[in-house]
Amino acid sequence: MKFGLMTQIQLPKPWTATSEREAFWNSIEQAVAGEQAGFEYFWITEQHFFIEIGHCPTPEMVLAAISQRTTRMRLGFGVILVPLHNPFFVAERVATLDVLSNGRCEFGAGRGTSPYVVEGLGFDPAKGRDMGREAMEAILRMLESDLFPGYEGEHYRLPPRHVVPRPIQRPHPPLWVAASALDSWRYAGLQGFGCIGVTRNTPDETAPFVRAFREGLRNADASSLVARVKNDQAGVFAISCVDEDDRRGRALACAAARWYYGDNDAEVNRVRFATDGGVNRVNDKIASRSDDQLIEDAMAIGGNPDTVCRQVERWAEIGIDQFIFFLQAGRTTHEQVMRSIELIGRHVIPRFAG
DSSP, X not given: OEEEEEEOOXXXXXXXXXXXXXXXXXXXHHHHHHHXXXXXXXXXXXXXXXXXXXXXXXXXXXXXXXXXXXXXXXEEEEEEEGGGSOHHHHHHHHHHHHHHTTSOEEEEEEOOOOHHHHHHTTOOGGGHHHHHHHHHHHHHHHHHOSSBOOEEOXXXXXXXXOOOSOOSSSSOSOEEEEOOSHHHHHHHHHHTOEEEEETTSOHHHHHHHHHHHHHHHHHOOTTTOOOSSOOOOEEEEEEEEEOSSHHHHHHHXXXXXXXXXXXXXXXXXXXXXXXXXXXXHHHHHHHTSOHHHHHHTTSSEEESHHHHHHHHHHHHHTTOOEEEEXXXXXXXXXXHHHHHHHHIIIIIGGGGOO
């Protein structure tokens, strides 16, 4: 089992004049502490327009800053919304992070599923999957070729060019997608991408998704593969908080999970989770459970280190390779995040070593 951290740079109101800048600097401090504690990955999402919920539209800039303060931790786009960018720009940014980090970039790619975001940037969400596949085909050619030979498709016509800088990891950094539906997990495997899910489903509910992913990897062939090198890792991220006091850790994790999954008054909350039936349906699944049920079902990860280890073990048992703690969520403070990182590094990660 490998362990990662994830952030969206959430910023619930009320704010002060320095709240936003502090949130960015806190995320960098958390990443540095994570490496020292033994976390192997740090993931950050690309967010646009989601005030309070995610304040990082340019993850490559935050990851670049982290790359200069760490030496071992893998740095992951979780994910780049590929159809919303010129493919040349994506290849350049991925390769630049790979250079700055000395080959530690993880390339997570997605199509963007929220119409609020996609339409706001002038794109048609219905074309996202087709555009994403074409863009990734072109981007991978750019990353693996000293001279990109050009690309002709339905959505992109890209001329031959030298795309610089060249990535350190050849033919490309490891590829990932984020997924919540069974078909998305299977499709990730068929393309040769690693897959990251979310614990708003229980381990038992997620187990068929992991099996579909593995089946997709086994059946991947030239007709479906996009990756030049398959990534066979399955991961999940979970809203989490760890504390010496078990009851307090549970309460903090569940409060953060409820906020993240929709129990909040953020003004754009109603437009979230568009492909999952809307925020109300997602929130209902969380709201229908008590705090103890959320912990028992391993959907919110919280409590003391012993409780958290038992929860992580349930995810390991269904074949999850990487467990990603989403600690900076809702109204969890920076101090609580840093304490969680320390406790996970001291008590949780060592139990799963090897």
